[in-house]
Amino acid sequence: MAGLPVMVKAALPVVPGVNLVPGVRKTGGDLPDDSRVRHEVETDPSHVASYADLCGFPHKDTLPLPYPHLLAFGLHMEIMTAGSFPFPAIGTVHLENSITQHRPIGLDERLQVTARPDHLRAHPKGQVFDMLTTIHSRGELVWEETSTFLRRGRGSEDAPGGSTFPEAPAHGITWRLPGDLGRRYAAVSGDRNPIHLYPLMAKAFGFPRQIAHGMWSMARCVGAIENRLPDEVTVAVAFKKPILLPGTVAFGVRPVDDALAFSLSSPKGVPHLAGAATPA
Secondary structure, eight states, rough: OHHHHHHHHGGGGGGGGGGGTTTOOOOOOOOOOOOOEEEEEEEOHHHHHHHHHHHHHHOSSOTTTTTHHHHHHHHHHHHSTTTSSSSSSOOEEEEEEEEEESSSSTTOOOEEEEEEEEEOOOOOOOOOOEEEEEEEEETTTEEEEEEEEEESSSSOTTSSSOOOOOOOOOEEEEEETTTHHHHHHHHOOOOOOOGOOOHHHTTTTTTTTTTHHHHHHHHHHHHHHHHGSSSSEEEEEESSSSOOOSSSEEEEEEEEEEEEEEEEOOTTOEEEEEEEEOOO
């Protein structure tokens, strides 16, 4: 997981004056050929339990489906804060996320976690790229993820805008989210992006107050439907409007063909997240 020094390094390219210093400055360009690996990664059952409680999963002898993202987050930050990476980590928007679980992962398994950036391309609002993660256990591919990020800038009107999902209107289930949810998820995940922590820090980056982590909102939805998912499954989401903290969100889910569509929105219908789970 990313420590505080890494998050400070991530913020430097957006600090006025400091962002002009050679080695800190980010000027755009191609993605680097940069693959990072962690070997023999173990999970702490007490940490997994804390994550499960925060994200609405039951306690089991296997990892919650989105949990391995935490094992790779530190590698993502290493890549995005390296001098060869063309964009600042802070200010880069997490647009979409797709996870494929090939089988449940036991709490006692030792894992190899690999991450690399890929597929820089045009977007109507700038440029997008993917962060690809694979997790192996004794040489077996057990879990993989594609996280898609937007760097705002000059876009292309002809570029695709992103994934779409079947509608899943809210149907009476609401969750009240406390103001410290971002800090609590940061403590578990290592993602201490200042937009999630305190109102003043979030305002410095253009938000009226702190916002929930996108990966918390995805995990909370998956936790709500995990007993309806097969062992081999792909869960994909698109992040919409930020969730301001404290706040209230409405959850929706419905079957569509062989998929399970789900959503998060404000009580007034403003979309926060749309997604679907399908057999892998």
